[in-house]
Amino acid sequence: MKLLLDQGLPRSSAALLREAGIDTIHVAEIGLSAATDTEILQKAQEDERVAVTLDADFHTLLALAGATSPSVIRIRIERLRAQALTGLLLTVIGECEGALEEGAVVTVEPSRIRVRHLPLFPEND
Numbered sequence: 001m002k003l004l005l006d007q008g009l010p011r012s013s014a015a016l017l018r019e020a021g022i023d024t025i026h027v028a029e030i031g032l033s034a035a036t037d038t039e040i041l042q043k044a045q046e047d048e049r050v051a052v053t054l055d056a057d058f059h060t061l062l063a064l065a066g067a068t069s070p071s072v073i074r075i076r077i078e079r080l081r082a083q084a085l086t087g088l089l090l091t092v093i094g095e096c097e098g099a100l101e102e103g104a105v106v107t108v109e110p111s112r113i114r115v116r117h118l119p120l121f122p123e124n125d
């Protein structure tokens with residue numbers, strides 16, 4: 001599993017996740033701090049990474065494009081510190097790894113994890 005952490009998430013979480021064995025980079029580490037959501041999704045797709053964000057726009061962009069990748073984890077819990085985010089992401093990966101590898105959007109809320117497979121709006125045959 002490879003992750004790309006979006007701006008707004010603690011940069012130090014990338015190091016903690018790497019220590020836990022998860023190949024993780026933060027957008028700030030690769031000069032994408034000011035990148036658009038589309039650019040971040042494109043980078044995640046190119047590098048075969050799961051994008052992790054606080055931003056609802058990622059799901060919308062994937063839906064409008066009918067995309068089958070990249071997978072996205074949207075965190076709907078605010079002000080998580082690096083250690084808490086790391087633990088949360090390790091739990092999400094443990095529970096959703098198969099879906100994330102196949103192509104999915106995962107929404108993480110305080111009381112639940114919701115998984116939707118990509119594409120979000122499949123075309124009619």
